[in-house]
Amino acid sequence: MTRFMRCLQVLAITLTISACSGIQPWVQPYERDRLADPIMSFERDPVSAAYLQKLYDIREGARGASGGSGGGCGCN
Amino acid sequence: MDVLYHYYEGGGITVEGPSVLVRKQLGESFSVQAKYHVDTISGASIDVITTASPYREERTELAGTLDYLRGDTLLSVGIVTSDENDYKGRSFNIGVSQEVFAAMTTLSMGYVRGSDEIGRTGEPDFREELDRHSWRLGVTQVVSRNMLAELAFETITDKGFLNNPYRQVRYLDPESGRGYGFQAELYPRRRTSNAVALRARYHLPYRAAVHAEYRYFSDDWGIDAHSTRIGYTHATLPRVILDLQYRYYTQGAADFWSDLYPFRSAQNFLARDKELSRYDSHSVRMGVSYELFTARWAMFDRGTVNLTYDWITADYRDFRDLRVNVDVPGDEPTYSLSANVFQVFFSFWF
Numbered sequence: 001m002t003r004f005m006r007c008l009q010v011l012a013i014t015l016t017i018s019a020c021s022g023i024q025p026w027v028q029p030y031e032r033d034r035l036a037d038p039i040m041s042f043e044r045d046p047v048s049a050a051y052l053q054k055l056y057d058i059r060e061g062a063r064g065a066s067g068g069s070g071g072g073c074g075c076n
Numbered sequence: 077m078d079v080l081y082h083y084y085e086g087g088g089i090t091v092e093g094p095s096v097l098v099r100k101q102l103g104e105s106f107s108v109q110a111k112y113h114v115d116t117i118s119g120a121s122i123d124v125i126t127t128a129s130p131y132r133e134e135r136t137e138l139a140g141t142l143d144y145l146r147g148d149t150l151l152s153v154g155i156v157t158s159d160e161n162d163y164k165g166r167s168f169n170i171g172v173s174q175e176v177f178a179a180m181t182t183l184s185m186g187y188v189r190g191s192d193e194i195g196r197t198g199e200p201d202f203r204e205e206l207d208r209h210s211w212r213l214g215v216t217q218v219v220s221r222n223m224l225a226e227l228a229f230e231t232i233t234d235k236g237f238l239n240n241p242y243r244q245v246r247y248l249d250p251e252s253g254r255g256y257g258f259q260a261e262l263y264p265r266r267r268t269s270n271a272v273a274l275r276a277r278y279h280l281p282y283r284a285a286v287h288a289e290y291r292y293f294s295d296d297w298g299i300d301a302h303s304t305r306i307g308y309t310h311a312t313l314p315r316v317i318l319d320l321q322y323r324y325y326t327q328g329a330a331d332f333w334s335d336l337y338p339f340r341s342a343q344n345f346l347a348r349d350k351e352l353s354r355y356d357s358h359s360v361r362m363g364v365s366y367e368l369f370t371a372r373w374a375m376f377d378r379g380t381v382n383l384t385y386d387w388i389t390a391d392y393r394d395f396r397d398l399r400v401n402v403d404v405p406g407d408e409p410t411y412s413l414s415a416n417v418f419q420v421f422f423s424f425w426f
Binding site: 025026027029031032034035037038039040042045046047048051052055056058059060061062063064065066 | 279
């Protein structure tokens with residue numbers, strides 16, 4: 001748990017630094033045509049992906065962080 | 077709308093059934109989603125054969141989700157119910173995702189509360205409960221005009237009845253003809269696990285993408301697991317998309333796990349489930365997707381038919397195959413299984 005919390009702290013610090021450092025978006029919306037391609041989706045077929053993940057979860061000791069956490073490429 | 081039929085065959089059992097997902101936009105800001113999934117199970121796994129325990133025959137899952145989009149924020153709430161003759165699962169989930177940094181970054185978080193009731197076939201008075209809390213956090217990042225990456229964390233805590241009410245462990249018993257006896261397994265009543273995953277997709281100069289993923293898992297039962305996945309997606313011909321994927325998974329055993337205990341009730345906690353043992357697994361997936369029509373047809377804007385095949389193998393390092401008779405308990409060969417998974421599904425957009 002301690003190791004996990006440390007990872008979360010590193011992530012929070014990294015996000016805070018990047019938010020304050022004046023970095024500009026380096027990929028403009030008109031440059032995201034490839035990112036918007038369905039083949040770039042982390043979960044192109046959600047029903048199929050959920051079924052297969054369930055199959056793994058039942059048969060394996062590990063679980064969690066298996067995708068479907070949302071988000072995309074900002075292509076709208 | 078997705079309509080799927082799935083078929084799993086491996087380790088002596090067959091699981092098959094339909095799965096239907098319908099999603100509908102309601103106005104500008106809302107969408108609703110409903111899912112119906114059935115697993116019909118038949119056959120006898122290694123656990124059934126060696127300890128004569130019964131197995132579940134059918135599981136029905138119903139799920140509903142409501143999404144609300146406001147600006148760059150997406151809110152989701154949902155419920156899931158799962159019913160078997162001896163197991164009822166109920167869960168509630170809520171999630172939020174927010175685009176920031178000119179939509180270069182998407183932050184997401186979610187919470188799931190699950191509440192299960194466990195029974196045992198033939199024993200109407202047997203009733204146990206299990207509570208589950210899950211928290212997840214995700215960051216999706218546009219890395220370049222060709223690359224997306226995602227970092228995800230998830231913590232899950234369980235409290236209640238965590239073992240299988242039918243499964244048994246074995247222990248050395250010189251008075252038994254075969255040299256060992258069986259007793260019911262006994263798990264701790266709490267479990268906390270953490271998982272972190274990093275995944276990325278890269279668009280190649282032509283219409284194809286490669287993807288890779290690594291996940292590390294750890295829990296307070298002593299299980300550490302690593303899984304890696306690499307894949308290639310290729311849009312070929314005008315309407316065809318091909319998928320090829322390889323996955324490797326390896327895990328250590330729970331601290332209290334043993335294939336053969338030295339005597340009856342040798343420890344506070346007892347487990348012989350192969351799912352908690354030390355093992356490696358390899359999987360290969362092949363898939364093809366074909367776009368049925370590109371112009372509007374009847375009430376549909378788009379439609380695809382998809383076929384996937386997964387070949388999964390698992391080699392258990394310490395879990396022994398008790399179907400083989402040997403002179404000395406513990407000398408049995410280790411167990412391995414090979415499974416075939418087929419899915420055929422249609423997706424329609426309307």
